[in-house]
Amino acid sequence: HSPMYFLLANFSLTDLWLSSTTVPRMLVSFQIHRNTISYAGCLAQIHFFLWFIGLDVFLLAVMAYDRLVAICYPLHYTLVMSPRCCILLVAMSLILAHSYSLTHTILLAQLSFCSDNIIPHFFCELLPLLKLSCSNTYANQCVLIYWGGALTILIPLLIILSYVRIVAAIVRVPSARGKWKAFSTCSSHLSAVGLFYVSAIGVYFIPSAADSASKDRIAAVMYAVVTPMLNPIIYTLRN
Numbered sequence: 001h002s003p004m005y006f007l008l009a010n011f012s013l014t015d016l017w018l019s020s021t022t023v024p025r026m027l028v029s030f031q032i033h034r035n036t037i038s039y040a041g042c043l044a045q046i047h048f049f050l051w052f053i054g055l056d057v058f059l060l061a062v063m064a065y066d067r068l069v070a071i072c073y074p075l076h077y078t079l080v081m082s083p084r085c086c087i088l089l090v091a092m093s094l095i096l097a098h099s100y101s102l103t104h105t106i107l108l109a110q111l112s113f114c115s116d117n118i119i120p121h122f123f124c125e126l127l128p129l130l131k132l133s134c135s136n137t138y139a140n141q142c143v144l145i146y147w148g149g150a151l152t153i154l155i156p157l158l159i160i161l162s163y164v165r166i167v168a169a170i171v172r173v174p175s176a177r178g179k180w181k182a183f184s185t186c187s188s189h190l191s192a193v194g195l196f197y198v199s200a201i202g203v204y205f206i207p208s209a210a211d212s213a214s215k216d217r218i219a220a221v222m223y224a225v226v227t228p229m230l231n232p233i234i235y236t237l238r239n
Helices: 003-032 039-072 074-080 083-109 126-132 138-171 176-203 212-238
Strands: none
Touching (some): 003 083, 039 126, 083 126, 083 138, 176 212
């Protein structure tokens, strides 16, 4: 019932939902050799995929704030991270993530697509769909830059700033045992952040001679399959 495990439960459910939007449909396609999807099904898939990706990012930021309060302000922890505060933080994450997803879905629904579209991907992803559109995608690109900057620059920056303060607080702990105990409470969260960001960034260091569509598919597998699969293992080993 502690705030850390309340947030972890929501993070685990988000990973489960994220995998469920893409992997079952992909496995069915492999099994029955039918690689088609309806227009409405494609929009629904991309809506829920973006929603849960965004929710993952915001929950990682909330979990960093939780660790910051626990280590830097331990005497105020139960007061600051009250059940009401935890519920509000998760609800705000849900609303922001849904706004991110809904904005992209509405703009995508306004676009026109030529006949016989072939998506070079294993699920409906935003960038390949924008490339297939016959309409002007300027508004979509602007929203993509705005939200992309928030999710891939602003949120990681806030997490880094949180850990700068955490490290500064840990350094002031007099005993080595106390330092290790404080650091061990952050190890699982740091691993999850690393999986979500560092591994995906590393995908884009593939040599430029490689096919761009192939790199996009590898990146999507890291986000949609590998990361949700490894996160429960990381937190289980920590527990």
